[in-house]
Amino acid sequence: MRLTREFFARTVHEVAPELIGAALLLDGVGGRIVEVEAYDQDDPASHSFRGRTARTASMFGAAGHAYVYRSYGVHWCLNLVCGEEGRAEAALVRALEPTHGLEAMRERRGREETRALCSGPGKLCQALGITRVHDGLSLDEPPFELLERESEAPLAVGPRIGITRAVKQPWRYGLAGSPFLSRRF
DNA sequence: CAGTGGATGCTCT
């Protein structure tokens, strides 16, 4: 089952854990989501904390759309916008278990073992070919395809990675024991 | 392995 706009329209704190195990594909290339982080507007670590800007416009838009931004001047990162419109909540997709289009991923990232193809937010964007042109696109139509998880996933929860503010919030979710995580919990 | 630092571009102060 395709993930609907209504699925994403709930608060990110409800949606994020349910994303673990869902499938994320771009032009047929992608895999199972095994790691995400939640960000909301009251969160000093969130891009939306200081209000709407040109960069964060899509995060303030309707749920069920992509928010893509450049990180450290080098990498792209993909967020799935959640919550009521204007609440500016989003789930950062941090790692996938590659299942579709492994050859395309290896071409984009250089020959590499499968477990390292999508084990980080910048890596998975490179592997799937996600860039600025995907910012603001709807997640329920091509080139995106998001499919509901097929069964409940054993969840791991912990503090988020790579941030300096609100370090203690346990808003990182992962598939427990997966070898495809960006880091162990 | 673990730890460190450079690359790189854009946003916001």
Added chain:
DNA sequence: GAGCATCCACTGT
């Protein structure tokens, strides 16, 4: 002009 929601190469065990 600083500071990143990162990754990789390189160092030293």
